[in-house]
Amino acid sequence: MLWLVALFFQAPAYATWPLQDGNGEPLPSLAPMLEKVNPAVVNISTYTTRTVQQNPLLRDPFFRRFFNMPEQQMPEQKRRTQSAGSGVIIDAKNGTVVTNHHVIDGADEITVALEDGRSYTATLVGSDPDVDVAVLKIDGKDLVDIPVADSDPVRVGDxxxxxxxxxxxxxxxxxxxxxxxxxxxxxxxxxxxxxxxxxxxxxxxxxxxxxxxxxxxxxxxxxxxxxxxxxxxxxxxxxxxxxxxxxxxxxxxGEVKRGQLGVIIQDLTPELAEAFGIENGQRGALIAEVQENSAADKAGLKSGDVVVAVDGKDILSSAQLRNAVGVRKIGETLKLTIVRDGKTKVI
Known part of the structure; x- marks a missing residue:
């Protein structure tokens, strides 16, 4: 059980939180930034209707006859459930809201509530379960969106x-x-x-x-x-x-179509690096197998190649390579920096 304890006290009318420190300098606050951002963050309520599983005995004619139950088939019982999540308006003009796929998965009805109390029934444009992203549309006026930043410069400690x-x-x-x-x-x-x-x-x-x-x-x-x-x-x-x-x-x-290189990859371990004659400490994704007639095969990639960069961005593991390729559209061209026989090559 969750216990909420409220403590009350009566303060003098003149008592207020100081807006300045002892030297008269203003105290830092996130409030000005949040006043601009908060209206773009929404609450999402989803409603789902599910069929309640009946006890198998209730469908057994012998059981029903023994307990003198009606012979007619019992109607399926439905249960309506509600869950809550969050979302972000990224395009106020078009009413585009982004949330997680798992927030709206299986929902019959999606309601988006704004900070100012307004609420709208949302339309699901599409989702990407593999990345866990979903896009909704709402028809509202005077919406506020949030600027989307490049996430690559984000650093540990920010x-x-x-x-x-x-x-x-x-x-x-x-x-x-x-x-x-x-x-x-x-x-x-x-x-x-x-x-x-x-x-x-x-x-x-x-x-x-x-x-x-x-x-x-x-x-x-x-x-x-x-x-x-x-x-x-x-x-x-x-x-x-x-x-x-x-x-x-x-x-x-309305959906995501991912391109594929056509390779089987794994992390470059110290043992594999030694076996392939790769410099100790080198990190990357080792190509274990190239599928015939794939994009990788046609580009000239070979088993034993180690991918160390995609379009100039370092690749430190097989997961990073998979992500780098997974966000690309079918038909896009990539520049892979690889290490082969101890030499660096761009394909």
């Missing part, structure tokens, strides 16, 4: 703010720092490249905004590690660059 609807309480703001970047292998999504933060993220925050101190969107809050069922300081957000790749395709096609 201050960030998480905004969402935890436990259905309503819009809530928490602060913290970027704890780590490029988190993969968590088994949460098909493609993982998470920003890890210690800003409190709880159930209901999913789909909400992770913003920098400029009020720019750098991530979509998605998941937590919660052994006790609540926040323990380990939350994860999808970087905007990764989410934007899916959002663009959803807005264009």
């Amino acid at each position: 201050f960030v703010v998480a905004i969402g609807n935890p436990f259905g309480l309503g819009q809530t703001v928490t602060t913290g720092i970027v704890s780590a970047l490029g988190r993969t292998g968590l088994g949460i999504e098909g493609y993982e490249n998470f920003i890890q933060t210690d800003a409190s993220i709880n159930p209901g925050n999913s789909g909400g905004a992770l913003v920098n101190l400029k009020g720019e969107l750098v991530g979509i809050n998605t998941a937590i590690i919660a052994p006790a069922g609540g926040n323990v300081g380990i939350g994860f957000a999808i970087p905007t660059n990764m989410a934007q790749a899916s959002i663009t395709q959803i807005l264009e096609h």
